[in-house]
Amino acid sequence: MDSRSDAQPFGVYVHVPYCARACPYCDFDFAVDARPDGAALIGALGRELERREDVRRGHAPRTVYVGGGTPSVLAAEDLAGLLGWISASWDTRACAEWTVEFNPEHVDEARLDAVCGAGVGRLSLGVQSFDAAGLRQLGRAHSPAQAVRAVEAAHARGLHVSLDLIVGWPGQTLEGLRQELDQVLALSTEHVSIYALTIEPGTPWERLAERGVRRLPRVDDAADAISCCAQVLEGAGLCHYEVASYARPGAEAVHNSGYWQGRDYVGLGPSAASARHCGGGVVRSSNARGADWWNGEGGGVETLDAEAAAREALWLSLRLLEGVQVDALLARVGRDRAWLDERTARARARGNVEVAGGRLRVAPGRWLHHDEIAADVL
Ligand code: SF4
Known part of the structure; x- marks a missing residue:
């Protein structure tokens, strides 16, 4: 590894590959296990740490994010063990943000003791x-009342909370969605992520839809729902700072912002991804999935050359709705203004992207066109 890369701020992501049950739309990398063996997971993560040379072991990450799967399905002592293993593997004392994903039904005093004892400051709650x-x-598995209690219990322990909401499910009305958003606001949640329901190929929901037993979500309904969320959340003073993310001032997600700002990250666990910027390009690796990871098999490595890395950085930076300082972006990716003008010509002609005050950004009200923007600039 070159020293330049070593010096760059980086985030650590650890994937916990268990869920107590399978959500019918999801194809993430997880095994259904309501009582997973936390010691086995820590052992396997330790073996991955030993065999990889790119994990910056002992260094101080800018952020740590423990996701899944469902990390909170681990028993409290296993969760404490995993978080302790992370602290023993990297220097987490000066972390700007340490997040653990929780499902609401797992928020209890013992698990809250585990996260607070480890120095975690933020829960990402899969309320949906x-x-x-x-x-x-x-x-x-949880009820609306359990979700409310989970947020209140986390806040009572001084933790910041980010809520995930899924919108656009069949039968959801805008009136019902507004009531859900009222509940979000009543809980004074610091951060909200909004996702349109997407049915992944090969999932139980897709098979049921093929047999006519379930409806698929409609794209138009999802767009209406997402627009409704923006209107209500912004109206209540949350900043819509990223295509899918809203935050109270100062509560923007630091770890996820690192992805959009082109920072390095190290991912451990099955299917976890890593990225290292060096020599103008990016080395991206992704771990083997499922049993292959447990058997110690390596994953895939892809090297983006400087041009591909510059295009990706351009697209990622446009996820942030404040955009990016043009000069800073061009210096970071080693490109000139003519390159930027050419890459953004189609998106600007469509009115989706603009340059204002030296910043390149998605034009006001055009964030719903982000997929189109991606196709135009990549
Ligand atoms: S959505 Fe989350 S909790 Fe549900 S199966 Fe997928 S990873 Fe597990």
Whole structure:
């Protein structure tokens, strides 16, 4: 590894590959296990740490994010063990943000003791809906009341909370969604991520839809729902700072912002991704999935050359709605203004992107066109 790369700030991501049950729309890398063996996971993560040379072991990451799967399905002592293993593997004392994903039904005093004792400051709660009908469709184990109690319990321990909401499920009305958003606001949540329901190929939901037993979400409904969220959340003073993310001032997600700002990250666990910027390009690796990872098999490595890395950095920086300082972006990716003008010509002609005050950004009100922007600039 070159020293230039070594000196760059980086984030650590650890993937916990268990869920207590399978949500019918999801194809993430997880095994259904309501009582997973935390010691086995820590052992396997330790072996990965030993065999990889790019993990910057002992260095101080800017952020740590423990995701999954469902990290909170681990018993409290296993969760404490995993978080302790992370602190023993990297220097987490000056971390700007340490997040652990939780499902609401797992928020209890013992697990909160585990996260608070380790120095974690933020929970990402997979609430998905405050509507019982929505939770049933999404196959979630918790009730709306449990979600409320989970946020309150986390806040009572001084933790910041980010809520995930899934919108656009069949049967959801805009009136019902507004009531859900009222609940989000009543809880004074610091951060909210909004996702349109997407049914991944090969999932139970897709098979049920093929047999006519379930409806697929409609793209138009999802767009209406996402626009409604923007209107309500911004109206209540949350900043819509990224295509799918809203935050109270100062509560923007630091770890995820690192992805959009082109920072390095190290991912451990099955299917976890890593990226290292060096020599103008990016080395991206992704771990083997499932049993292959447990068997110690390596994953794939892809090297983006400087041009491909510059295009990706341009696209990622446009996820942030404040955009990016043009001069800073060009200096970072080693390109000139003519390159930027050419790459953004189509998106600017469509009115999706603009340069204002030296910043390149998505034009006001055009963030719903982000997929089109991606196709134009990549
Ligand atoms: S959505 Fe989350 S909790 Fe549900 S199966 Fe996928 S990873 Fe597990």
